[in-house]
Amino acid sequence: MSSIKSLVPPKISVSGIAGASGSTAALSDFYSKLPKGPVPKVQPSGPLGRYYARYIATSSPAPILHAALAITLTGYAINYHFNLKHHKQKEHH
Known part of the structure; x- marks a missing residue:
């Protein structure tokens, strides 16, 4: 006991x-000796913390659109590097 x-x-x-x-x-x-009252709100720090507080914590659909845009731009950059820049104004191999 x-x-x-x-x-x-x-x-x-x-x-x-x-x-x-x-x-x-x-x-x-x-x-x-324990603190009383509500817990003080912590301000987000850094770019990821601010992004989380602005879009993800508020259940915004914007992160889905941001991810789609990032995937599209990354795919185009990879495609350009490996295919498109070699055939610009040149004969095909």
Whole structure:
């Protein structure tokens, strides 16, 4: 039972158990030092944090469009490098 006493909040203390007043006081002191109120909102930092806060956290469809555009541009760049730039104004091999 002594291991459970440390988990019990001070307002639900086990006052009927002998010797509980010392551990309850220590537990009450611990809980009185905890911060109270709502958790302060953390500002996003970095480009990925701002992108997440702006589009993904708000359930916007924009990331799907951004991914499609990125895939299209990457595919065109690869295609241009390996195929299109070699045949510009030249005879085919």
